[in-house]
Amino acid sequence: MNTATTRGRDPASLRRDNLRALLRHLHLHGPTSRAELCEITGLTRSAIAGLVGELADRGLALEGPTSQPPTGRGRPPIIVSPHEDQAYVLAVAVEVDTIRISRVGFGGTVLAETRTAHDYAPGDPQRSVQQLTELLREWTHPSGTPPIGLGVAVPALVRAADGRIMRAPNLGWQHLSLGDELRRATGLPEPVVVGNEARLAALAEQRRGAGRECGDLVYVSADVGVGGGILTGDQVLTGHTGYGGEIGHMITNPGGRECHCGARGCWETEIGADALLRISGAPAPQDRHAALDDLLARAERGDEDALTAFRELVRPVALGLVNLVNVFNPERIILGGLLEPMLRHTGTQLESALAGLRGLPEVPLDLRPAQLGDHAPLLGAAEAAVNHFLARFE
Amino acid sequence: MNTATTRGRDPASLRRDNLRALLRHLHLHGPTSRAELCEITGLTRSAIAGLVGELADRGLALEGPTSQPPTGRGRPPIIVSPHEDQAYVLAVAVEVDTIRISRVGFGGTVLAETRTAHDYAPGDPQRSVQQLTELLREWTHPSGTPPIGLGVAVPALVRAADGRIMRAPNLGWQHLSLGDELRRATGLPEPVVVGNEARLAALAEQRRGAGRECGDLVYVSADVGVGGGILTGDQVLTGHTGYGGEIGHMITNPGGRECHCGARGCWETEIGADALLRISGAPAPQDRHAALDDLLARAERGDEDALTAFRELVRPVALGLVNLVNVFNPERIILGGLLEPMLRHTGTQLESALAGLRGLPEVPLDLRPAQLGDHAPLLGAAEAAVNHFLARFE
Numbered sequence: 001m002n003t004a005t006t007r008g009r010d011p012a013s014l015r016r017d018n019l020r021a022l023l024r025h026l027h028l029h030g031p032t033s034r035a036e037l038c039e040i041t042g043l044t045r046s047a048i049a050g051l052v053g054e055l056a057d058r059g060l061a062l063e064g065p066t067s068q069p070p071t072g073r074g075r076p077p078i079i080v081s082p083h084e085d086q087a088y089v090l091a092v093a094v095e096v097d098t099i100r101i102s103r104v105g106f107g108g109t110v111l112a113e114t115r116t117a118h119d120y121a122p123g124d125p126q127r128s129v130q131q132l133t134e135l136l137r138e139w140t141h142p143s144g145t146p147p148i149g150l151g152v153a154v155p156a157l158v159r160a161a162d163g164r165i166m167r168a169p170n171l172g173w174q175h176l177s178l179g180d181e182l183r184r185a186t187g188l189p190e191p192v193v194v195g196n197e198a199r200l201a202a203l204a205e206q207r208r209g210a211g212r213e214c215g216d217l218v219y220v221s222a223d224v225g226v227g228g229g230i231l232t233g234d235q236v237l238t239g240h241t242g243y244g245g246e247i248g249h250m251i252t253n254p255g256g257r258e259c260h261c262g263a264r265g266c267w268e269t270e271i272g273a274d275a276l277l278r279i280s281g282a283p284a285p286q287d288r289h290a291a292l293d294d295l296l297a298r299a300e301r302g303d304e305d306a307l308t309a310f311r312e313l314v315r316p317v318a319l320g321l322v323n324l325v326n327v328f329n330p331e332r333i334i335l336g337g338l339l340e341p342m343l344r345h346t347g348t349q350l351e352s353a354l355a356g357l358r359g360l361p362e363v364p365l366d367l368r369p370a371q372l373g374d375h376a377p378l379l380g381a382a383e384a385a386v387n388h389f390l391a392r393f394e
Numbered sequence: 395m396n397t398a399t400t401r402g403r404d405p406a407s408l409r410r411d412n413l414r415a416l417l418r419h420l421h422l423h424g425p426t427s428r429a430e431l432c433e434i435t436g437l438t439r440s441a442i443a444g445l446v447g448e449l450a451d452r453g454l455a456l457e458g459p460t461s462q463p464p465t466g467r468g469r470p471p472i473i474v475s476p477h478e479d480q481a482y483v484l485a486v487a488v489e490v491d492t493i494r495i496s497r498v499g500f501g502g503t504v505l506a507e508t509r510t511a512h513d514y515a516p517g518d519p520q521r522s523v524q525q526l527t528e529l530l531r532e533w534t535h536p537s538g539t540p541p542i543g544l545g546v547a548v549p550a551l552v553r554a555a556d557g558r559i560m561r562a563p564n565l566g567w568q569h570l571s572l573g574d575e576l577r578r579a580t581g582l583p584e585p586v587v588v589g590n591e592a593r594l595a596a597l598a599e600q601r602r603g604a605g606r607e608c609g610d611l612v613y614v615s616a617d618v619g620v621g622g623g624i625l626t627g628d629q630v631l632t633g634h635t636g637y638g639g640e641i642g643h644m645i646t647n648p649g650g651r652e653c654h655c656g657a658r659g660c661w662e663t664e665i666g667a668d669a670l671l672r673i674s675g676a677p678a679p680q681d682r683h684a685a686l687d688d689l690l691a692r693a694e695r696g697d698e699d700a701l702t703a704f705r706e707l708v709r710p711v712a713l714g715l716v717n718l719v720n721v722f723n724p725e726r727i728i729l730g731g732l733l734e735p736m737l738r739h740t741g742t743q744l745e746s747a748l749a750g751l752r753g754l755p756e757v758p759l760d761l762r763p764a765q766l767g768d769h770a771p772l773l774g775a776a777e778a779a780v781n782h783f784l785a786r787f788e
Contacts, residue, residue, distance in 0.1 A: 214634075230721075235627055240723050241757070243756060244723035245721065246720040251646070253648060262753035319648055323717065327640065358643075
């Protein structure tokens with residue numbers, strides 16, 4: 001149902017598309033024999049040899065014999081691998097308290113990762129820009145080879161057209177062209193791709209986590225906020241201006257509490273960390289994170305009060321999930337953040353609650369815990385940086 | 395973010411893709427000069443001449459000089475048009491009471507359309523299959539030229555993998571392979587594409603109605619049921635098994651009435667025809683359709699009680715729309731069925747209600763009345779049939 005027209009094709013653009021297809025395959029599936037690449041692309045052995053040669057010359061692929069013992073029949077296969085030491089992306093995830101940064105090889109291997117305190121000052125985004133600039137400079141490959149892409153995950157509404165941060169409530173940032181500022185400040189050749197952390201986490205779970213091979217996926221992560229990312233037809237849903245996927249602001253309880261966004265009864269107010277702490281009977285805690293860590297630890301130990309709090313979260317969680325199931329008909333729903341322990345602690349209760357709430361049994365339901373934990377936004381930023389590299393690859 | 399690999403390309407597959415691109419353009423945009431086709435496709439004049447010649451030979455395109463007076467400079471442009479008399483699809487929309495059928499030319503012109511009583515008997519889908527078979531035979535081109543595609547719109551959950559009707563609550567049909575049965579019975583060469591009426595209506599509004607040029611679109615139509623169709627990135631959202639878009643079964647009022655689906659507080663129970671009649675204070679009517687027609691007519695005449703009923707529908711409508719806006723970030727929301735007069739009668743009240751309910755003002759909002767009325771499912775069935783033809787075109 002795509003209404004776009006395809007442009008006429010010349011040999012150079014065909015060659016570029018074939019190179020991109022090879023790169024994408026190597027990134028997603030890792031080392032692959034030349035014979036398999038012929039199989040996958042439909043190209044001849046000599047065409048593959050030529051294309052792989054070009055990728056090797058450009059520092060993106062490596063070729064070598066397999067390390068497996070020969071089978072005794074014919075020549076040993078030649079294996080093509082992503083050149084992950086040479087070709088890498090830098091990924092950053094920004095939170096109020098911390099900044100994570102990692103160097104991820106082309107092919108998806110995390111080569112190095114660290115977590116550092118965010119030198120954050122309210123109302124002073126330039127201070128953060130400066131810290132990020134220093135980190136990116138420091139993390140550029142010791143040999144000086146620049147990254148093939150840079151990605152930054154932020155808890156923010158990010159405009160699709162230009163990557164501008166329109167609003168990051170927790171950070172207090174508004175109208176910040178973070179990507180452009182970092183590029184200018186670092187002097188690195190590649191643009192910096194900025195994305196919403198939950199959308200990027202969804203991409204990471206699909207590529208490297210609990211959603212592999214799923215083209216239609218809903219990812220929900222609850223913490224203080226409730227974020228989400230949706231893939232339909234193998235594409236991250238961004239919507240018209242980039243804000244698609246704000247599932248934390250579905251109104252699931254019209255008579256509910258006021259949300260920080262100004263609306264009332266948003267899913268976020270019903271199932272986020274504050275809701276869980278409220279349900280658990282904790283008096284409004286001074287340190288929300290400490291109270292939450294305590295509650296989680298108690299639940300792990302089997303403390304009945306803590307488990308009861310998780311059980312009471314089941315119905316409001318199910319009320320939002322029903323909507324997502326009926327609207328998206330996803331192949332899989334991945335639950336992250338607080339919902340991951342909730343799924344473990346409440347067993348089949350969530351599925352029972354869903355069965356009681358939903359009236360379309362034809363729509364399948366497959367709930368899975370997230371696999372990447374709080375690394376997901378960082379890994380997603382790396383995947384988005386690779387996507388950007390591939391889309392611009394000539 | 396597409397993870398698929400593109401296959402290596404040979405000249406024949408390139409030629410096929412270029413032919414498909416030309417056909418798609420002619421279908422969507424109508425008569426186009428050869429010079430414009432060169433511009434659009436990036437192909438040379440001689441390549442376009444060859445491709446158009448093939449389409450003409452196959453009865454899909456016509457060439458001729460423009461009917462506009464010559465400008466006096468150079469040769470008059472040669473105009474390529476879809477050959478709508480020769481190449482056509484048959485489209486059918488099935489309801490409990492009626493069956494509509496139309497012959498739609500390649501290019502989108504409705505050549506003929508009729509509406510006939512559905513010879514419906516509960517529990518006897520074969521009776522309907524027989525009537526549909528006769529209609530399709532009768533509506534095949536008088537010259538005997540078979541249609542290039544056939545599409546059927548049904549109020550049903552339709553499985554994506556094989557077009558099987560899993561459940562059509564109003565018709566009482568379950569597990570009916572309507573498309574296969576019709577193909578077998580009619581002996582027509584092309585498969586019969588079966589789709590959910592609201593999803594097809596959304597496609598029609600995007601192609602020929604209120605959603606032109608919108609790649610990210612939400613269509614909501616309320617009648618007895620509430621159906622919807624969503625386009626993201628120019629694709630109709632089908633979800634993993636074909637049931638994506640069941641927005642009538644979002645739970646927008648967890649404490650609400652029981653829905654016919656078995657759940658409680660579905661949007662359909664809050665804003666469908668029964669809700670409107672209930673709000674209007676009408677005692678449970680014997681004839682729901684007559685009562686609805688009466689209410690609509692009174693509202694058109696400015697009857698204050700009828701208008702009040704529409705005004706009271708505004709908040710429950712807004713509660714569902716907020717979710718769709720925040721989840722999909724659509725470029726446009728198209729309101730059909732009862733929501734179309736509601737939008738007219740309540741003026742800016744709906745936008746005010748939405749402004750009061752939603753907390754993310756960055757997400758744009760553009761509400762429009764549907765343009766195709768109850769022809770939309772039929773026109774969508776025709777568009778789906780053309781899509782299917784293009785996807786299989788060799």
